[in-house]
Amino acid sequence: MTRNLTTLPLLCKLFKSVPPEEVEPLIERLGASIKTLRKGEVLFRTGFKADHFAIVLSGVLAVSRYDVNGHRNIVEQVDPMGTAAVALSIAGVERLRVSVEAKEKTEVLLFDVARVLCPGRVPDPVHLRFLRNLTINLAEKAVMLGRKISILSHRTIERRLLTYLHGQSIRNNSLKFEIPFDRQALADFLCVERSALSAEIGKLCKRGVISARKNHFELLKEVDED
Amino acid sequence: MTRNLTTLPLLCKLFKSVPPEEVEPLIERLGASIKTLRKGEVLFRTGFKADHFAIVLSGVLAVSRYDVNGHRNIVEQVDPMGTAAVALSIAGVERLRVSVEAKEKTEVLLFDVARVLCPGRVPDPVHLRFLRNLTINLAEKAVMLGRKISILSHRTIERRLLTYLHGQSIRNNSLKFEIPFDRQALADFLCVERSALSAEIGKLCKRGVISARKNHFELLKEVDED
DNA sequence: TCTATTCCGTTGGAATCACAACATAACCAA
DNA sequence: TTGGTTATGTTGTGATTCCAACGGAATAGA
Numbered sequence: 001m002t003r004n005l006t007t008l009p010l011l012c013k014l015f016k017s018v019p020p021e022e023v024e025p026l027i028e029r030l031g032a033s034i035k036t037l038r039k040g041e042v043l044f045r046t047g048f049k050a051d052h053f054a055i056v057l058s059g060v061l062a063v064s065r066y067d068v069n070g071h072r073n074i075v076e077q078v079d080p081m082g083t084a085a086v087a088l089s090i091a092g093v094e095r096l097r098v099s100v101e102a103k104e105k106t107e108v109l110l111f112d113v114a115r116v117l118c119p120g121r122v123p124d125p126v127h128l129r130f131l132r133n134l135t136i137n138l139a140e141k142a143v144m145l146g147r148k149i150s151i152l153s154h155r156t157i158e159r160r161l162l163t164y165l166h167g168q169s170i171r172n173n174s175l176k177f178e179i180p181f182d183r184q185a186l187a188d189f190l191c192v193e194r195s196a197l198s199a200e201i202g203k204l205c206k207r208g209v210i211s212a213r214k215n216h217f218e219l220l221k222e223v224d225e226d
Numbered sequence: 227m228t229r230n231l232t233t234l235p236l237l238c239k240l241f242k243s244v245p246p247e248e249v250e251p252l253i254e255r256l257g258a259s260i261k262t263l264r265k266g267e268v269l270f271r272t273g274f275k276a277d278h279f280a281i282v283l284s285g286v287l288a289v290s291r292y293d294v295n296g297h298r299n300i301v302e303q304v305d306p307m308g309t310a311a312v313a314l315s316i317a318g319v320e321r322l323r324v325s326v327e328a329k330e331k332t333e334v335l336l337f338d339v340a341r342v343l344c345p346g347r348v349p350d351p352v353h354l355r356f357l358r359n360l361t362i363n364l365a366e367k368a369v370m371l372g373r374k375i376s377i378l379s380h381r382t383i384e385r386r387l388l389t390y391l392h393g394q395s396i397r398n399n400s401l402k403f404e405i406p407f408d409r410q411a412l413a414d415f416l417c418v419e420r421s422a423l424s425a426e427i428g429k430l431c432k433r434g435v436i437s438a439r440k441n442h443f444e445l446l447k448e449v450d451e452d
Numbered sequence: 453t454c455t456a457t458t459c460c461g462t463t464g465g466a467a468t469c470a471c472a473a474c475a476t477a478a479c480c481a482a
Numbered sequence: 483t484t485g486g487t488t489a490t491g492t493t494g495t496g497a498t499t500c501c502a503a504c505g506g507a508a509t510a511g512a
Contacts, residue, residue: 065376075376086365087364087365087366087368087369087372088365088369089365090361090362090365091362091365091366091368091369092362093369095396095399097373097376097393097396117358117361117362119358122348122350122351122354123354124348125348128348128349131357131361132343132345134361135316135343135357135360135361135364136316136317136318136343138313138361138364138365138368139312139313139314139315139316139317139364140313140317141368142313142317142364142367142368142371143313143314143317143319145368145371145372145375146313146371147323148375149371149374149375149378150291150301150323152375152378152379152417153378153417155417155418155469155470155498156497156498156499157498157499158498167323170321170323171321173321182458182459182460183459183460183461184459184460191378191379191381192381192499192500193499193500193501194459194460195460195461195462195463195500195501195502196498196499196500196501198460198461198462199461199462199463201461202461202462214459214460381468381499381500382467382468382469383468383469384468408489408490409489409490409491410489410490418469418470419469419470419471420489420490421470421471421472421490421491421492421493422468422469422470422471424490424491424492425491425492425493427491428491428492440489440490
């Protein structure tokens with residue numbers, strides 16, 4: 001193994017609290033392997049099963065979905081230290097509806113799900129720590145996805161936006177907060193048009209419901225319409 | 227403990243493959259407790275933290291979300307052997323945005339997350355089996371939520387419907403299949419109006435894209451528009 | 453300063469949807 | 483059969499959104 005992996009505990013949530021000197025032995029025991037993908041190379045293919053999951057060490061993975069017409073649509077981008085196909089591989093999905101491929105030359109660390117979950121054996125404490133991190137990671141992902149659904153289940157831009165802002169307000173424990181998106185990214189997240197979003201933000205400001213300057217938002221009054 | 231819990235392995239996915247005679251000892255060791263909720267009683271309250279999760283033994287739980295206006299909106303209903311707040315408690319969400327309450331008199335089995343995850347100790351094999359089930363359960367949930375998002379991220383009823391049907395077709399490995407929804411439930415799932423959905427189904431039939439009779443659907447041609 | 457670029461807001465027309473109201477069909481029970 | 487209930491399809495209108503095109507503001511680089 002040519003790469004220094006002892007920094008993983010600091011950078012990758014799955015290795016949190018794993019002693020640096022235990023990283024390589026753990027990886028060894030799990031039979032994980034480093035694979036280098038050429039640009040455009042497919043790691044997990046639509047229609048097949050993923051019995052591994054990946055941690056990106058360098059480069060970028062793109063998670064794409066093929067719609068009814070067979071057209072590709074990038075769902076998610078996985079940067080270094082991010083993970084790919086964790087839920088899909090653990091859930092044992094038989095026929096993937098997404099494909100995972102390298103946007104550029106990419107190094108990944110591949111884990112065999114069967115060995116990670118190690119059915120039938122009692123894992124050592126370090127392995128156990130890894131498993132716990134995995135579980136917590138999945139729980140956090142489920143919570144995030146649930147929140148996104150609660151936004152997308154609203155039909156108007158106004159409601160989606162207010163639901164999102166309300167959530168951010170709770171998260172920051174304040175009526176004033178900044179969001180991690182510019183307008184285009186926010187529109188993408190809410191699954192609406194950027195221009196229509198801008199227009200809606202303008203209306204809400206004019207009505208005195210919110211105040212918005214660039215990334216900075218403020219909730220001005222409890223919405224009482226409806 | 228007055229209740230017979232030895233049937234749990236057959237009925238509840240979290241206890242799958244746990245030997246029936248090991249159920250009660252495991253529950254004992256985890257310090258899980260049975261709680262009976264009166265109708266309307268709140269189990270997990272919006273704004274607070276859930277450091278337990280629940281398995282419903284009898285009765286029904288309602289997971290509700292309070293929108294920007296404070297109005298309640300039922301997100302999910304948990305029937306017997308279903309679980310509530312698994313992801314939320316494991317993710318350690320500090321301020322819940324949903325509340326969980328009993329729709330009728332309800333018995334739940336409550337698990338303390340800290341003791342289930344048992345940080346710092348190596349669990350016994352039965353406990354380990356339980357943890358694995360928990361992890362797989364979370365992974366399956368994340369996959370389901372991801373699929374729902376892929377549907378809701380489409381903006382038209384037609385696209386949402388076709389995406390859903392396409393997924394069902396893959397799941398059943400056939401162009402002919404039945405769906406587990408009536409029209410109203412399908413509309414709720416797709417987050418659209420029932421009547422508009424009916425109209426759209428009609429159009430797709432007329433255009434020869436699909437065939438639909440009650441629950442039975444068939445994909446007739448690869449959609450090539452766009 | 454000048455220019456190019458990116459980000460953001462605005463506008464108008466076309467497409468789509470929500471909503472309500474009604475029509476039809478299927479089903480069940482009295 | 484009759485009546486009631488539920489599931490589903492149809493229609494029309496108003497509201498909302500998409501989409502494309504444009505203009506202005508802010509920013510960065512030469």
